[in-house]
Amino acid sequence: MGRFLRLALVPGTAVLATAAAWTTFHALTDREAAPVHVHTMSMGVQRNEQKLVAPQPAAYKGLISRGARVYAANCFSCHGGVGNGHGPLAANLSTPARDFTDSDWMSSQSDGVFFTSVQRGVPGTPMPAFTGRLSNADIWAVVAYIRGFSPTIRLDSAPGGAPDDSGNSGLGKQLYEEQCAGCHGQSGDGKGAAASSMRTQPRNLSDQDWQAGRSDGQLAHTIQQGLPGTAMPAFGGDLTADQIDAVVGYLRRLADGVERPNPVSGWAQENYLAYCASCHGVNGDGKGVAAGRLDPAPRVFRNPAWMAGQTDQALANAIKNGRPGTAMPSFGAVLTDQEIAVLADYLRAFAGSAAIPGADSAYRYDPEAINDSPAAPR
Numbered sequence: 001m002g003r004f005l006r007l008a009l010v011p012g013t014a015v016l017a018t019a020a021a022w023t024t025f026h027a028l029t030d031r032e033a034a035p036v037h038v039h040t041m042s043m044g045v046q047r048n049e050q051k052l053v054a055p056q057p058a059a060y061k062g063l064i065s066r067g068a069r070v071y072a073a074n075c076f077s078c079h080g081g082v083g084n085g086h087g088p089l090a091a092n093l094s095t096p097a098r099d100f101t102d103s104d105w106m107s108s109q110s111d112g113v114f115f116t117s118v119q120r121g122v123p124g125t126p127m128p129a130f131t132g133r134l135s136n137a138d139i140w141a142v143v144a145y146i147r148g149f150s151p152t153i154r155l156d157s158a159p160g161g162a163p164d165d166s167g168n169s170g171l172g173k174q175l176y177e178e179q180c181a182g183c184h185g186q187s188g189d190g191k192g193a194a195a196s197s198m199r200t201q202p203r204n205l206s207d208q209d210w211q212a213g214r215s216d217g218q219l220a221h222t223i224q225q226g227l228p229g230t231a232m233p234a235f236g237g238d239l240t241a242d243q244i245d246a247v248v249g250y251l252r253r254l255a256d257g258v259e260r261p262n263p264v265s266g267w268a269q270e271n272y273l274a275y276c277a278s279c280h281g282v283n284g285d286g287k288g289v290a291a292g293r294l295d296p297a298p299r300v301f302r303n304p305a306w307m308a309g310q311t312d313q314a315l316a317n318a319i320k321n322g323r324p325g326t327a328m329p330s331f332g333a334v335l336t337d338q339e340i341a342v343l344a345d346y347l348r349a350f351a352g353s354a355a356i357p358g359a360d361s362a363y364r365y366d367p368e369a370i371n372d373s374p375a376a377p378r
Contacts, residue, residue, distance in 0.1 A: 052155040052282075057274045059334045060144040067145025070138050074130065075146075083149035095125040106150035110278035110290035114143045115329035116322070136333040154289050157282045159261065159269060172250030175243055179235065188254035200230045209305070211255040216297070219248045252285065268346035271339070275331060284350035294327045307351035315344035 071079075080087040083100035090097045100106060118139050121129035130139065147153075177186070185192040188205035195202050204210070223244050226234035235244065261283065262269070273282065279294065281287040284301035291298050301307065319340045322330035331340065 052158055054153040054155050054277060055270055055274050056147065056151060056153075057144075057271065057334065060147070063141040063144040063334075064148065066138070067141035067143070070134065070142040071145050074134070075142065078126070083146065093126045095127075097126075100146050100149035103150040103152060106147075107152045107154045108289045109153070110288070110327070111143050111147055111153070112275065112279060112329040112331075113290060113294070113327045114146060115139055116327050118142065119329070136330055140334050153278055155273065155277055155282050156287055156289055159265075159273070159282055171243065172246035172248070172253075175239065175247050176250045179239075180247070183231065188251065198231050202231070205251050206254045208255045208303075211252065216245075216248050216252075219251060220244050223247060249287065252287070262346065262349050264346050264349045268342050271335075271343060272346050275335075276343075279327065284347070296326055298327075301347045301350040304351045307348055310348075312341070312344055312348075315347055316340050319343060 076087055077089040078087045078093060078097040079085055079100060080090065080097075085097035085099040087097060117127065118130050118134070119136075120131065121127050134142070181192055182194050183192045183198070183202040184190055184205050185195070185202075190202040190204040192202060220241075222232070223239070224234060224236040226232050239247070277288055278290045279286075279288045279298040280301060281291065281298075286298045286300040288298065316337070318328065319335070320330065320332040320337070322328050335343065
């Protein structure tokens with residue numbers, strides 16, 4: 001099981017027997033009316049203090065009241081009425097209950113991973129698995145309610161734009177230009193200033209097919225250890241592990257290319273940003289704000305070779321039912337089958353027309369075919 005988020009919810013049904021708990025419960029359900037906790041997606045991507053902010057799913061508005069009841073019965077005893085981790089049983093926990101009012105931490109978390117953490121529990125903490133006690137609909141309802149304590153989720157970039165260079169991607173670019181561009185070239189094409197003097201020509205790092213066949217671990221190992229028999233040196237003594245990871249992230253950008261944004265907008269884009277981008281990245285590169293703590297890493301949707309091997313049904317099944325052994329949750333309780341089909345088409349559009357061989361629907365990379373909101377009633 002992956003490194004899921006440490007939440008520490010413990011069933012607290014017994015506390016509802018007290019008058020104080022019932023008062024808290026009513027306060028929780030009354031929060032439904034507070035507009036600060038519910039954001040629809042009519043405005044699309046929002047900017048908050050110069051940071052890109054994901055829209056919250058419109059479905060959340062109808063889940064708040066149910067989520068309040070689930071939270072009061074199962075989460076209040078540890079996380080408290082205001083979600084700050086100071087519930088009546090919190091002092092007895094071996095691991096502190098998660099503080100959902102920590103807006104900085106919450107802004108880099110994925111609601112999908114919250115779902116899997118509630119569903120499966122978090123090993124090594126008091127957080128139990130609620131599978132069998134809560135339905136998927138109940139879990140999504142409490143996730144929607146928990147998100148209300150700190151509504152903002154940051155995005156790693158604007159749709160179709162370059163990733164945020166304020167963190168590791170900026171560091172990776174700097175290190176690449178200092179250590180790698182002399183041989184591999186500024187664009188990664190292998191035509192740096194020193195390339196012509198080398199017996200073995202530097203690798204073309206902008207080759208999507210070549211990069212698609214290498215894992216991040218393999219790239220990092222090559223940077224760390226070098227390549228015997230070539231001019232590629234070992235950087236393990238000069239760069240830290242974090243710096244090497246930053247370079248790998250930048251190498252992915254060289255091959256991935258922000259010049260090929262997803263052409264689809266409207267309902268599909270907004271729901272992808274709301275449900276998926278925190279892990280899979282705004283541009284489908286697997287570099288969302290929550291991706292760094294997930295093992296295995298989120299799927300990269302921009303790989304044409306992988307996408308061409310996926311049928312429409314396979315993509316839809318993964319969205320609807322989740323993927324065991326990963327942080328990928330089941331969205332079947334919050335999205336209809338038709339909505340899931342439209343979202344699957346959006347994922348396929350990341351990979352471009354080369355990914356069409358696996359498609360068995362009428363969709364043929366035509367943005368106009370999937371820009372509108374699904375007509376099926378919820």
